[in-house]
Structure formats: structure tokens, C-alpha cells
Amino acid sequence: MKSSFVKRLTLAASLMLIGGSAAAQVKIAYIDPLSGPFANVGDGGLKGFKEAAEILVNQKGGIMGQKLEFVGFDNKGSPQESQIQLKAAIDQGFRFITQGNGSGAAHSLIDAVNKWNARNPDKTVLFFNYAAVDPTLTNEKCSFWHFRFDANTDMKMEAITSFMENDKKIKKVFIIGQDYAHGHQVARAAKEMLARKRKDIKIVGEDLHPIGRVKDFAPYVAKIKASGADTVITGNWGNDLSLLVKAAKDAGLKTRFFTYYAGGLGTPQAMGASGENQVLQLTEWHMNVPTKSTEKFALDFNKKYPGLYFYYLRVNTMTEMVAKAMNTAKSTDPKAVALALEDMRFPAENGEVWMRKSDHQLMQPLFISVFSKQDGKTVKHDSEGTGYGWKTLASISQRDSQLPTSCIMERP
Amino acid sequence: MEFVVISLLNGITYGLLLFMLSSGLTLIFSMMGILNFAHASFYMLGAYFAYQISTWVGFWPGLLVAPLLVGAVGAAVERYGLRRAHRFGHVAELLFTFGLAFLVEEIVHLIWGKVAVDYRIPLELDGTLFTLFDTSFPIYKGFMMLVSVGMLVALYMLLTRTRIGLIIQAALTKPDMVEALGHNVPRIFMLVFGGGTALAGLAGVIGGNAFVTEPGMAAAVGSIVFVVVVVGGLGSLTGAFVASLLIGCIQTFSVAMTLSITDVFALIGVALPEGSQVARLTITQLAPVLPYVLMVAILIFRPRGLMGARES
Amino acid sequence: MNAPAIRISGLRKNFGASEIIRGVDLDIHRGERHAIIGPNGAGKSTLFHLISARLPVTAGAIELKGENVVGLKPFEIARRGLSRSFQITNIFHNLSVFENLRCAVLWSLGYRYSFWQRLAGLKDARQRAEAVMEDIGLTRRRDTPAGILSYAEQRALEIGITIASGADVILLDEPTAGMSNTETEEAVAMIRRVTEGKTLVMVEHDMGVVFGLADRISVLVYGEIIATDAPAAIRCNAAVQEAYLGTSVNHHE
């Protein structure tokens, strides 16, 4: 028994070593779920990074002549497993990691990276966060070793409320969200910011429901209807969002829904026609925002991976910025790369972006768009083959979504 | 008033769907003593089968064929898996269905992917049945109620008017009797398991497009169905019916309540300390977990459930 | 201390509409060996189930050594010194013979739910279990799992578990059912030996066993006791003969 156990461990170790002994490359460990219920999200991200590295970096000369490579590590969606995978990546010589799905895993990694760097100053690790949006990650818990390339929940709400500020038709707002940290943050930010910007808007209701447990949203919709709201703000994602929108359509509720994640993987498909003209989203980009080259990149990507739809522009932005930082610093040392990234201004495909030095939060333009029928003009491309796509209603420049930070960064 | 009527309709629709799920589970449990952990997985299979059939030949054939297919899968599972597990006792059976639920989810991931599939309501059922005080009631919800009630009637007829129904009924109250009757017990077991899973499959067919057909749908209803069965009383179809409607309505109406825990305690004359997290919770927030609270309460005050005849 | 071991008065038990026990009154004296006989379906096992609280009582009273025990749970009655065996063997199948008996003695020796004492260190429990094992003749099967014992051995173990706790009122439900003649003889001798000085109540079909063991006999017919008397008197009781003995006393199973 014991000897076979040792053999298994040796096997595991040797597998890891083979994975790590490839040629001279700049490698970034992608630690996200690659199996289990959220594997599609993780897998889509990994493919996006690989594609971005190939087309945007390696075909343009790479990093000081070396190739950039992303290697997947399956954290199975668990914060604990993320740490084990981090150790595996470090063992294999990785000095850069990226992660995005789930703030729980992000918190776990940021803690582990901070401790590792404090305890192993000669082998520091740098963490690029491409999608975990908990504001605390660049506020109370900010770290020199962490950079975030997505706008956080508060910044997104700042952008949404700026848009609402100018829409005088909005009188009564209902806030509904999942009953966990993200939903709480969205609700809190919405109330604070609306109170500041539009005192005349009344919050006519606020509901939190357990995440992923509500089958039938009809009662919630009945309540929204009874409240007389004309606008709904929700941080819901996944089925909690699709079910809400479907139930609203069934009951003939005609309010607009301001969302964070309606364009996300699978949601457009699940909403289908029921979201038409009612669902709005806030993103850094969507297919119908004109760009120099991303449209072609996205179409090629969708063609190469049938069933996947290019969604994260920030994946490309991050890849390019990291490559640029390494090239300017002429180093692949995490600390040098971090210093080069700080305060970097970069012409991204959605406009100029800026990596703020004080909290390592990327400032980027944001777009509010509405789910509308594909018409070949303003809605040139549909989303996930539904026949409906996103139509830009407003764009918010990176200056207008900036928020002060409470970050007190410990710098090495 | 408006709100009450709408909520009641919503509650009954949801309750009837729950009953379609829990009736099969109760039948299987009463007859075979097996708590089918994978019951909700058959519900999911029903939805996916119906989706697949609807992409080929439309919704209506799927309504009939998908439950039968699910029933066939269920019967095969009983014949080639459960029957073997049965030899090792109830724990092995339970674990078998537990593993099965896991496997079904993974296979659904594999075949249909990890995101929701576009399983739509048929066009002829898409629309508003009637408008009540400015809130529309969709045709499809009416259709769901119709199918559930139809199933309820059919099940009632089957149990009271046919020979096999009488045997099943006898087995509900006196599990040892079936063997004494000298019937081919394994075959009856296979039929009951197939039939029970077919009912779950039917629920999937009509629930899948009303809500969302995705790989997590089984896990989302799985535990609530157990709650229904415990609250209603193990082995009691009537109990399952009452509990389904009760839980459907509780969930719907509690969403409507804006009371907080503090208010509730104030009603019974207890003042809670201000500002604690518990005190701030509203009934609405708690709505989806109320069934579990109800279950715990039932277990403490009436351990055999609302209508249960048996102690365990 | 003068109260009878068991006093039953006006005891009734219904299953739905059918009345199985219809007003039983019975006193069982301390130290006597009392047999309950009657045709199949008379309610003998039900009577045992009521006394030992396996089934809830519909109406009436049961006193154990002067104390009302209706409404108590089985373990509470067991703790008051009443122990019973079952018609269908009811043992701990995965435990060894020795462990079966040791489980049966733990409560009465006051070890209760202890998780701070090592079983191996409990000398008195070991000795008592070993003594019972000797009594019922299973010493050489000490470490065999009870589930794979022969039928007669399991019956012996069943009685062993019943007496191991040292209860002074013992209820045996058909202790010799299904045994061969020689096995029955051994069992009777064993029962006589191990119940010395205790109150014994038994349900039994084998009339040889009944008349060989019992000090007094009660005859239960259709849920009522039609006679309670010494064996010789029961043998000549006209009502009993009519209802029961006349047809089966000579060629019973």
C-alpha cells in the first residue's frame, strides 16, 4: 500500500516537472476553474488569454524575443485548492499568476501571494486579477503584488448612476440582488450614489434573495410591480439573472434592468427574447463598440472555438499591458514588472486606460448598452447567436468612473 | 388584494410543480424504501430530453416522449444498478443514487455543455392568458397547472381503479404486504421506479422551459423536494400534495412580506437588540430557506410529518 | 415490596378497528415462572410488546413492581429491571458473541454512555459477559460475529442478551421455537438454570416446555385471559380444554 502510494506521488511530481521544464518563455499561471460547474467560464478565459498572447504579443515580437505563454491550473473553483495550485505553479517556476472567477479565490490568492513574498523575498510572485470585482481588493486589502484589470463593483455603480443621473424619466428604483457580499455591495453602492446624485429618485424597494436557490422569481416580480418601480438595479448573474428577466416578461413587467453581467457566458442565450429592450448592461466593451482590430479578433475567436463567444476585452488589454511592462522594464522580475505597470497609460481598444499607482486599479472607459434586435447597423453583431445584440446607449470615460481609494499600500 | 391573488396563483403553480416531483419520490420511497437522491436528476433529464426532441420535431411530441424516455432510463437504472445495490442495504442504495446524481450532472455537462440551453416555450403557449389587475398571467403557467392537475387525476385513477394501483396502495401503508401477495416484486419495483422517474421527467419537460434548462437545475430543486417529502410525511401522497402547495405558497407569500425579524418578534412581544445582523433580516430575505426552517419545526413538533402514517 | 412483579389491569390494544387485546387482567408474582399459552393469533406476542413498551397501550394499566410503566420508553422499562427476548432473533449481527453480551451488561453495571473508560479495563463487564457466555454454552464461539452463528446458537445468544443485564423480571417470547428435540431439552435446562430466583414470563407453544417449566399458566384466547392457574389445574380446566388444549395438547408442534 505504502509503496504504491509513493509511486503515485512520484508520478504526480514528475508530471508537474515535465510541465515545468519547457523552453525559455515567459509563463503566466492561469488559476481558475477548469472542471466542475464553472469550467466553461474558466475555460473560455484561458482560451482568450492563449489567443491574446499568440496574436497580440508573440506575433509582434514577443517579450524581449521570448514567447508569452499562459498555462492552466485547475483550482476547481475553491479558495483552498487555489492555494495548492499556487504552490504547484511556484514549484514549476512560475512568477506570475492570473485569476478572475470568484472573489473568494482572489482573496485567498492575494493573501497567499503576500505571505509568500514576505517569506521568500528572492522568489516573489505577481498576481494579475482580470475579473474579481470585490472593491476591498483595491481598498482595505490592496497589495503591491496585485493588479486589477477590471472595474470594481463600486466603479461600475458609479458609471451606472452617472447614466441614471441624466435620465430624468427615472423616478422610482427597485434594487434586487443575491444575498451575499457582491449583492450587498451593489445595493449599498446604488443607494449611496443615487442619494448623492439624484435626491428625487425614490428607492421603492430592496430585496435580497439567497444565491442560486430561487426557482421562480414570479413573487419577486409581483413585488417589483406592486412597488411601481420604473427601473431595477441588480447585481445578479447566471441563472438568478436569466430567471428574473424571464419572470418579468411573463408577468408583463415593463421596467428597465440595469445589470453587471447580462452579456456574460450563457446569459444572453438563457434570456433570449425576454430581455429585449429591457435589459441594460455595463461593460468595458461589447461586440458593437467600434474598435481598430478587436472586432476581427473576436470573430476569428468565435470561429475558432464554436460554442465560445469572445467576451473579455480586458483579457487582451491585460496581456498587452503586461507585455509592454516587461518590455519597458527589460526584465521579467515581478517587482520590476510591477513598478513598470504602475501609472502606465495605455491605448487600449476601448480607449485610453490608466493603471493607478495608489491602489493598482485599472481605470478604463465603460459602456452602457441595451439588449436589442440585431439590425446590421448599430447592432451589427448579435450575442451568442440569439439574434439580439448590445446597442450602446452611453459611454463613460475612464475619468468619470474613478473613485477615491482607501488603500494604504505596503511597498517593498 | 391584487397582490394576494397573484401570489396565490404563483404559489399554486410552483406547488403543483413541486408535487409532480415529490409524488414520484414518495411512490418510490413508499414501495421500495429507497430515498432516490437522484430524483431531481431525472427531472433535469426530462428537461434536456424535451429540449433535444423539441429541436428535432417540436415541443408537443417531446411532452409525451421525453417522460417515457426518462422512465425507461429510470427502469434501466433500477434493473442494472439499484437491484444490485439493494443487496447491500439501504445505505448502499442511497449512496448509489447519490453517485448517480453526480454522474448524471457530469454527463449532461458533457453532452449539452455547462451553460443553459435554449429550450423555449412553444409559440402557441407564449402569451397572456388573462390580465388580472394589470398583471398578466401567462398561458404557459395555466398550461403547467393543467398538466399537473391532469397528472394528479391520472395518478389518482391509477391508484384507485387498477390492479397494480391497488397493490401499490397496499404497499404504501403496509410495505410487507406486497411480498405476501405473491406478486413479481422485482418487476413491480422496476415499474414503480420507472413510473416515479417518468413523473419527474414530466415535471422537467414543463418546468425546463418555464424556468431555465441548465446543469445546475437538479441541484437547485433536489433538496427542496426532500423537504416536501419530510414535511408531508414519509409515504403519504396526500401529505406530499399538501406540503407541496404549502411550501409553494409559503415561498411566494413570504417574498411579499416586508417585515423584519425584529418586527416578527415585536409581534409576540419580544424586543430584539437593535442593529444585529439577525435583527435586520427581512422575511423576504429568508423566503427560500423558510422550507428548511419549516422542516426543522415539523421534526421537532410532529416527527411523522403532516400526514405521515409511519414513524420512520 | 409486596407488589407483584407485574400487575396488568384492564389492558386493551386496538390496531385500527380490530381489538387484539380485550381487557386483560393478570398478576405475576415475584419469583414465579409463568407461561402464557394460547392459539395462534390470540395476542400473546402483542401482550409482551405492550408490557415491554414496544407497542403503545390503547387503554389500561401495567405496573412493574408496583410502579406504573405505561407511557415509558422501552429503555426506561429495561432500566427498571425488565428484560425480554424476541420470537424473531434480534441480536447485534456484526458484533462478536462476546461483544453482544458485553453490550447487554454495560447499562446495568452503570457505565451508561461513558467515553472516558476503556472497555478492556472494565473487569466486571468482562466477567459478567464471560459468565453468561459460559451459561449459554457459547464460550468457544466468543469471537465469532453473531450474524454467522447457527440458528440454535443465535437463539441461545438471544436469551443470553436477555438475562445478561441481570434484570429480575424476564420475558421470553417462544425461546425454543424452531429447535430440534435435543436442542429444546438443552434450552429448557439452560433457561431453568439462568432464571433461578428471577421472575420469568414466557410465551411458548411447546407444551412439554410449558408444563415442565411453569409454576403457573395463563391461557390467552382472542385477547382475553380465560384461565390462570397451576399446570395441573389448567390441564383439567374445562374451558381451556374446550378452547385450546383439547385439540392440540397431544400433538402440538
Added chain:
Amino acid sequence: MSSIFSRGRLLLWGACLVVAIALPLVFKSGFMLSLLCQIGIMVVFALSYNMLLGQTGLLSFGHAVYYGLGAFITMHTLNLIGKDGSPLVVALLPLVGGLAGMLAGVVLGYVTTKKAGTTFAMISLGIGELVAACALMFPGFFGGEGGVSGNRVIAKQAFLGFTWGPQVEMYGLIVAWAFLATVAMFALTQTPLGRMANAVRDNPERAEFVGYDTQRVRYLMLILSGLFAGIAGGLTALNYEIVTAETLNAHTSGVVLLMTFVGGIGFFYGPIIGAILISVMQIVIGGMTHAWLLYFGLFFLFMVLMAPGGIASVITVQHKLWQAGLLGRMLPHYLATALPVLVLLAGLVGLIEMGYALLAGEGVGAGDTATKVMGMQLQLNAPEPWAAALATAALGLLLTRWIGGRTRVAWNAALAALHGDKA
């Protein structure tokens, strides 16, 4: 048999301890060390679970509740101590987790242990769901999505040279606690309560008639099981320095059930084997293929249907055959069966891997046209690889049935001989 401290047993315990301490000397990488830590924690957790399932016959689907609550309380206590404590206090923190798990057992167990069997399973599931849902509702205590984090290195001065900062020191702490907990749990099986739990598992009715309140026995066992689950939770908190709501959800409960069952519920050491095996398999198979969840599901069903006693029972039977001198007779049969089984497995793995590659791509989402299975480059749009895999599987199945049938005859004969010897 009768004493915990018999010489053979002491030797075995000692050997295990020595191996556990020596392992990091062999596997020096940080990853291996993390894996060993994870295994150590899981061993305690799985053993605590088996106190319910194996020893008391209670199938719980919500055991993660006690583990998770233990972890959260430990983490809060760690943060409460702040900078003033000494590493000794940190080392004792898992006990706090244990007490928390125990307290949770006192409260929740009162409801759940009212019933046994199937009903208990359902209620444990419901309570588990309830607690998991509450965990998300109270971010103040459970830390919301980010969980609660802390730092196990609370003071600059060391205690006997330990600060618990380096992973290897943490590993030492885990080994110490795991060893203590394992000895304690084993000792518990040798007490009146432990034995009566077995009796209640085998025959609750009879247990009542020998004077035991079965509900009380179940309740006490659940409380004690909560204690050890809480200790495991406390170790997780210290090891990862973060605790999130995932720790107490249904998935964690499912994993511990899987480990315990696969290892074998009928033997004390079964869950230890299960914890090691499943942890390693997750990493090794998970690293090799995206289909690992499917393989896990199939493996679990296979175990339920073919070896419900788990790996420990298989080992024990072989050991008994060996003692009875019958193993030699069976070995050729094992080897003969292994061959067709391998053929069958090769065919099945081929089919599954190609299926995954075709339907899900490398991971999920896209249809790949080619994939590599067992070193072979296979074209998925051609029929040949599919036919070959199917034929291999079919051939394997036929051979397995044929040879397996003969092996079964020999196996039954050997078992009969074994039990005949004993009887």
C-alpha cells in the same frame, strides 16, 4: 485486540508517525508539502465522518457544517488574539475549532439525531443547506465572498523554534494534531459509548431493550464527531489562513462522504486510506484529464456496486486469505482477470476521452478534431478510432465476463474455505 497499547499496535502507530514525519524529507517541493498538509487534514475529517457512518450507521449529507464552523471560529479566534499571543496559543487553536464543532453538534444534532436511517440522511441534507444559505447571508461573521483570513504567524518570537510561518512547520503541527485526533478517535471505539454506537447501528431496537436510549447514543456520537470535524476545520483555517463559505457547503460534505466510503466504512483505518487516495487522485487524475469528475463518478458507483466495504475490506479479505494460505491460490486468477479488465478500461477511457475532446474540446466549449489518448494521436472525425475504442471495450467486456465468471467461482470457493475454516 483488547488493548490499545498492545505491542503490535504501538509499533504500527509509531511506524505511521515516523512515515508521516519522514515524508517531507522525501518530497521537498512546496506543492507536495501542500498536498501532504491537505491529506493530513482530510484524514481527521474523514475519520470524524466515519464515527457517524461506519460506527453509528448514520449517513450524513451535511457533515461539512461542523468542519466549516470549526474553521470559522478558529479563524476569528486567531484574529482576536492579534499580535499578543504566542505560537503556542496558535498551536492550540484547532481545539477551539473542535469545541465550536462540538457546540454546533449539540445544537444541530438535537434536531438531526431524533431520527436514524434515511430520515436522518434527509434532515442532515436540509440542515446543511440551511447553514450554507445562512453563511452567505451573514457576511459579518462568514466574511462574504472573500471569506475570513488571518495570519498564523502572530508573534516575532518563536516557541521552541516554531513560528508556524514556513509550510513545513505547519505540516508538523498538522501531523501532531492528526496523530492525536486519530489516537483519540480510535480510543473512542474502545469505550462503552463507542461499542454501544456499533450496537445501535446493528440493531437499534435491541439496544433500547438492553437499556440504551438510541437517540442519546446517536446524539452523543454526533457531538463527538462534531468535535473532531471541528479540529479538522481548525487545521484548515491555520493551514490556508483563509476560510470561505465553501468550507461548509454540500460539496465539502460530498467529498468527505466519498473519501470515507471509498476507503471503507467498516474498518477504522478505511477513511485514512480513502482520504489519501482521493486527495492524490484528485491531483493526479485531475492533472491528466478534464474528464476526471466523470471518472470519479464511475469509480464511486463501481465501488458501491462491487465493493461496498471499500478498499479496506478488500485489503482485509486478502489479508485473511493470506493468513489462511489461500491467497496463493487466488493470485493467478487475479492476474488472469486483470488483463481483460485493463482491455475494458483502455476501451472505455478511449471512448470517454474522445467523447470529451469531441463534445467539449480541450476543457469545454469547442469541438476539437484531434486528441491524444494514451500517447496515440487520434482523429475524431474519422470513424476508425471510434470503432477501435468500441471494439476494445466490447472485447474487454466479453473477456471480463468470461474470465471474471471463472474467477468468481474460484473466489466463492476461497471464501467458503475461509469461513469454513473459521466455523
